[in-house]
Amino acid sequence: MIREFHDIPLRGRNSFGIEQRAAHLVECDTEEDVARFFAAGMPREWMVLGGGNNILFTRDYGGTLVVQRAADIRIAADEGDTVYVEADAGVEWDDLVAWAADRGLWGIENLSLIPGKAGAAPVQNIGAYGCEAKESIAAVRTYCPETRNTLVMDAAHCGFGYRESVFKHQLKGRAIITAVTLRLSRTPRPRLGYGDLARETEARGGATLHNIREAVCAIRRSKLPDPAVAGNAGSFFKNPVVAEHVAAALRMQHPDMPLYPAAEPGTAKLAAGWLIDRAGLKGYAEGPVGVHDRQALVLVNRGGATGAEVLAFARMVQQRVEERFGIRIDTEVNIV
Template identity: 40%
Template sequence: MSQSFSIQENFNLSDYNTMGIAAKARYFCSVQSVEELQSLLADSRFQDTPRFMMGGGSNVLFISDFKGLVIHVDIKGVSIDREDEGEVILNVGAGENWHELVVHCVEKGWGGIENLSLIPGSVGAAPIQNIGAYGVELEEVFESLEAVEIKTGELKSFTKEECRFGYRDSLFKNELKGLFVITGVKLRLQKLPKVNTSYRALSEKLEEKGIKSPSIKDISEAVIEIRKSKLPDPAEIGNTGSFFKNPMITKKQFEELQSQFPDIPSYPAGEKVKVPAAWLIDQCGWKGKRFGDAGVHKMQALVIVNYGNATGEEIWNLAQKIQVSVKDRFGVSLAPEVNIVS
């Protein structure tokens, strides 16, 4: 086995998840390269041990101690794969911080991900749930990814089509969940970018700032301002950002809801209608509620927070109560955007 990494036992994960849950991992290892990862996966000591892969820990809730091996993917590096006058294709290590990558690209004048500024977490986690915000989704700039198959240790490549992206969804949340570890991502960015100001809150923020022809830097700065005004900083208060997905419902279901709740906001989503989960939760009176150290943020109903020493189980119990109340009142099921791990 490679000696370049060490296995730690009974490891406290509180610094490795943005919710700040003090769950323990029976074993923990941080890997800095594909080769280290392959060596670890081949290690005979862990063949029958449950394994969980972690990046930035911004989209995970541990509801108990993890009785297996937590592998922290810390593979770094940003390099140009190829470029021409109009485009640049970047190779990015899965362990890179997503927002730091956005800042780097904006500084270089490479457009396409500026609307995704300040999304917490690692680059490797981004394709798993096809991150999106302010009118843009990752799949729009995604080229391909590389991932190691846990069972065989083989490095494989996946095209955009093979990843089967959906709303906060991909193949890696479904058929291939838990079977691969993403090690690197290729992104296709524009050197002569066309900005996307289609999202109402973003266009209003730019108007408020008196910006008529925004640059990608203007977009990024506006998104950062909006996010900071709405979402708590995990460094100050434990959270995972949006805890639930915005539900997609049928047009018929939406019309029925609209007849009962004329103020219900919505966004078109192809054949379906997207309803803001935050509005549904707020209407059920959850915003600002606190139970011990678990609570719903006072400014944003979609964010569940850890005020200090809440356990993962307490956070999850609160989340389930919210789900039940929204279902009872609106007949709409809320699905967690967060990965629940026990």
């Protein structure tokens, strides 16, 4: 079924709780509904809206927002140790992680409690606690409104990088992700080398699949604000990746600065939260917008903030970090 809405408020459809409106919003229950909607006529401007967990509306949206409601999870292939799981784009990501954990399937447990839909996971190449979605994604199914074709792309063609993919760039506004296939394993493969994860997992009895998931959930809940209480989009900024000699020079000045390996040779990843904290901004607020007092990567709507106010505050944070460390931190959130 296709449901259409006009001049619709968006406050309940974005985790920042921003008061903006969309000229047109269409909800599609199936992949076939998506194709049927576009076959009836191409909107002048359109964009996919998932769970609204990684978006900041700074204005009313004058085009069409496409919302996918299909939310089925199924085993696409079972090859013994390796199991291929296909999830519709409208599946809540954490429901997918829980589904896998309940069936003893390893690979995405470190990505527990990340808000948003399964269809958004490849776009952002979501990651947490030393893991990224690209490590488990086998294929992504997309629909192209211009050609009206369905295309299944294997992971090698998705251009995955740190919080990057072709869906954020070359295919933005051209392809709609309708389903994601994950390659999961029945063999235990715990990854506990990030932050407090090993300690929290051990406290729950050791490295079982459910213990790791519970540990990740507990850590996230202790550090991240509930959007129902304080509007936010999770991590607003990406951890900057810099040349190794830049990281080494900063480490000489700040011996306690966290430093992580990066995928590209000759580079290292810095902790944006630490940079923001050391720039004196953790817990800092201006009017209705502030930096969360437990996780400096998170900007919060303290009540009644506009998208423009959040964006102006974010630009201030970027400027202060750059003045303090000479490092530019980029935004992770999709700004509209």
